[in-house]
Amino acid sequence: MSELKETLKTQIISQLSLEDLTPADIADDMPLFAEDGLGLDSIDALEFIVLLESNYGLKIADPSQGREIFHSVNSLADFIEKNRN
Amino acid sequence: MNGEKIVQFTDENWLKACYQHLALDYPKFYKMDNLSKMAVLGVELLANSGIFSQIDTNDLELLFANSNASQHTDLKFIDSYTVAKNPSPSLFVYTLPNILTGELAIKHKWYGENSFYISPNFDAQLFATKIHQAYKKGVNYCLCGWIDSKLEANSTLSEESFLFLVALNEENASLHQEIEQLMTQYNQKEKE
Amino acid sequence: MQIFITGLGAISCIGQNVEEHLDALLAEKSGIKKGIHPYSQRYLVGEIPLSNDELIAQFQLKVGGSRTGLLACVAAKEAFSGHAHHPEIRTGIISGTSVGGMDISEVHYRNFMENHTHDVAQYSEHSSGNSSERIAQELGVGDFITTISTACSSAANAIMLGARMIRAGKIDRAIVGGTDALTEFTINGFRSLMIFDEEWCRPFDESRKGLNLGEGAGYIVLESEKSRRISNSVALAQLKGWSNASDAYHQTASSPEGYGATLSISEALKVAQLHPDAIDYINAHGTATPNNDLSESKAIKTVFGNSIPPFSSTKAFTGHTLAAAGGLEAVFSVLAIQKGYLFANLNHKNVIEETQLQPVVKTTKVERVRNVLSNSFGFGGNNSTIIIGEL
Numbered sequence: 001m002s003e004l005k006e007t008l009k010t011q012i013i014s015q016l017s018l019e020d021l022t023p024a025d026i027a028d029d030m031p032l033f034a035e036d037g038l039g040l041d042s043i044d045a046l047e048f049i050v051l052l053e054s055n056y057g058l059k060i061a062d063p064s065q066g067r068e069i070f071h072s073v074n075s076l077a078d079f080i081e082k083n084r085n
Numbered sequence: 086m087n088g089e090k091i092v093q094f095t096d097e098n099w100l101k102a103c104y105q106h107l108a109l110d111y112p113k114f115y116k117m118d119n120l121s122k123m124a125v126l127g128v129e130l131l132a133n134s135g136i137f138s139q140i141d142t143n144d145l146e147l148l149f150a151n152s153n154a155s156q157h158t159d160l161k162f163i164d165s166y167t168v169a170k171n172p173s174p175s176l177f178v179y180t181l182p183n184i185l186t187g188e189l190a191i192k193h194k195w196y197g198e199n200s201f202y203i204s205p206n207f208d209a210q211l212f213a214t215k216i217h218q219a220y221k222k223g224v225n226y227c228l229c230g231w232i233d234s235k236l237e238a239n240s241t242l243s244e245e246s247f248l249f250l251v252a253l254n255e256e257n258a259s260l261h262q263e264i265e266q267l268m269t270q271y272n273q274k275e276k277e
Numbered sequence: 278m279q280i281f282i283t284g285l286g287a288i289s290c291i292g293q294n295v296e297e298h299l300d301a302l303l304a305e306k307s308g309i310k311k312g313i314h315p316y317s318q319r320y321l322v323g324e325i326p327l328s329n330d331e332l333i334a335q336f337q338l339k340v341g342g343s344r345t346g347l348l349a350c351v352a353a354k355e356a357f358s359g360h361a362h363h364p365e366i367r368t369g370i371i372s373g374t375s376v377g378g379m380d381i382s383e384v385h386y387r388n389f390m391e392n393h394t395h396d397v398a399q400y401s402e403h404s405s406g407n408s409s410e411r412i413a414q415e416l417g418v419g420d421f422i423t424t425i426s427t428a429c430s431s432a433a434n435a436i437m438l439g440a441r442m443i444r445a446g447k448i449d450r451a452i453v454g455g456t457d458a459l460t461e462f463t464i465n466g467f468r469s470l471m472i473f474d475e476e477w478c479r480p481f482d483e484s485r486k487g488l489n490l491g492e493g494a495g496y497i498v499l500e501s502e503k504s505r506r507i508s509n510s511v512a513l514a515q516l517k518g519w520s521n522a523s524d525a526y527h528q529t530a531s532s533p534e535g536y537g538a539t540l541s542i543s544e545a546l547k548v549a550q551l552h553p554d555a556i557d558y559i560n561a562h563g564t565a566t567p568n569n570d571l572s573e574s575k576a577i578k579t580v581f582g583n584s585i586p587p588f589s590s591t592k593a594f595t596g597h598t599l600a601a602a603g604g605l606e607a608v609f610s611v612l613a614i615q616k617g618y619l620f621a622n623l624n625h626k627n628v629i630e631e632t633q634l635q636p637v638v639k640t641t642k643v644e645r646v647r648n649v650l651s652n653s654f655g656f657g658g659n660n661s662t663i664i665i666g667e668l
Contacts, residue, residue, distance in 0.1 A: 174469035190525035
């Protein structure tokens with residue numbers, strides 16, 4: 001699971017062009033969309049949907065579901081683990 | 086800046102290098118396309134001169150233009166859905182050249198009028214005309230820019246940006262003189 | 278100085294000329310249906326059922342090329358028909374587009390990717406500027422030609438620029454509006470933003486999910502008094518007000534309280550020197566996205582307070598035609614005034630809970646429409662409003 005989380009952080013940085021950051025800058029429980037977290041926006045949320053589909057084969061049809069799933073690296077990893085197979 | 090070279094970067098990552106040199110601290114920068122990046126950096130150079138604190142930015146109009154809209158990003162977006170098979174929303178956002186004026190407005194909280202024109206080359210006449218129209222409307226400042234990113238025949242990217250802030254008042258030179266001035270400044274830049 | 282509107286031209290999924298558009302609006306007949314091309318067949322779209330060759334043949338167009346340019350020529354030609362060429366009338370062409378020659382570029386690019394031959398000349402149509410030049414070639418006029426590329430507000434901005442140039446005495450007459458063709462590029466783009474509705478769109482409805490894309494072109498002819506004296510053209514309406522403002526919030530979403538929209542609506546009223554009470558109909562931007570319709574509703578409430586004029590979005594008829602929207606909707610605004618109609622906001626069942634604003638749901642004959650306010654809001658927070666009034 002922790003390997004998945006590290007991989008996720010690298011993928012997030014690359015998919016969202018967060019060039020200023022390294023995986024160490026993203027805490028597992030950091031709220032990704034909060035202003036005092038990573039400050040991501042609605043377009044980034046859509047890129048997450050693309051990331052999940054192309055890297056993990058998981059589809060999210062309704063973007064509003066996304067907020068919960070993408071809340072933090074923890075919740076993302078949980079979602080992937082639960083739905084992967 | 087005003088005809089003087091401030092700093093020069095020669096490699097492909099010149100935009101990132103410039104951003105770091107200016108110590109901008111604006112993470113949204115990285116997600117932008119080259120047009121928006123050039124605009125933001127150019128405006129930052131202007132801002133560093135202190136000019137924006139001397140004017141009422143509620144009275145600022147943005148006038149921008151280029152020759153090929155968002156061609157480079159358009160092609161990258163096509164790649165994302167044909168090659169990668171996943172259309173990228175963050176690329177699509179930048180397939181409109183006027184997003185760069187949007188980015189400037191968002192960063193600096195400028196609510197004034199903004200427009201984006203397409204012309205084959207830097208057209209001083211177009212800018213001078215628009216600036217005079219703005220003045221007639223009662224606007225006092227125009228931030229203008231030619232921000233161009235063009236795919237050349239040999240597949241290299243040719244990028245340039247030329248920004249100028251104009252304060253409008255009765256004493257401004259005639260339209261004709263302004264056009265000449267603008268062309269001279271633009272051509273000077275080209276020679277560097 | 279008064280700015281007269283003396284010509285109208287339109288093509289979209291609900292008609293191939295202005296009269297057909299009026300018929301469809303009166304019959305409440307939408308043109309949105311399942312797409313016919315491989316890239317559009319999964320979606321409900323407002324496609325024009327004519328191929329490029331058919332457009333050229335049917336409208337006897339002089340030049341071929343990108344579909345965006347062809348649509349522009351069809352509508353601009355209709356708007357300009359009956360207008361005189363005259364050495365003393367300086368005519369400008371200001372056209373808005375977001376797609377430009379993308380329909381050709383995307384085919385050539387795919388060929389390049391497959392065959393690795395690279396002929397950059399093929400991209401000569403890609404530039405948005407091409408469709409304005411096409412209009413100039415088609416009509417044989419053009420003392421001033423320029424293109425505006427500000428997404429969905431492009432046509433409204435073109436109209437605004439035309440009016441200003443006439444007032445400034447730079448030109449006497451202007452053919453202004455916008456055009457956009459439906460392409461795989463835009464379908465993929467809006468798909469990636471997840472703002473489509475898989476069903477028929479529902480502007481200003483609580484259950485709205487997103488937009489349906491459309492294609493089309495809409496142009497009007499603006500003239501000064503001086504130009505009309507020479508050309509003897511018939512005035513249909515007047516362009517009274519216009520404005521553009523930045524929302525300064527997000528690249529693709531509108532601010533929740535509709536700040537930029539509030540600015541553009543208020544300012545347009547000032548330019549027109551009209552009190553809000555003088556507006557008898559609002560043709561809203563109303564794309565049916567959750568974000569726009571709420572934001573626009575709030576802006577309308579802020580400006581109009583307790584006296585909200587009848588309003589509707591006509592995008593459930595035509596789809597969202599992007600840069601053409603402001604042009605087509607300017608044509609509809611003139612028709613509303615000329616014929617005395619408020620056009621239906623189709624497919625509406627429930628008001629938006631938060632704002633409780635009720636649009637006009639049936640096309641309604643009224644005694645008089647004095648002034649129409651038309652909104653066009655583009656990505657990049659580019660908000661534009663124009664006001665058209667009776668003579």
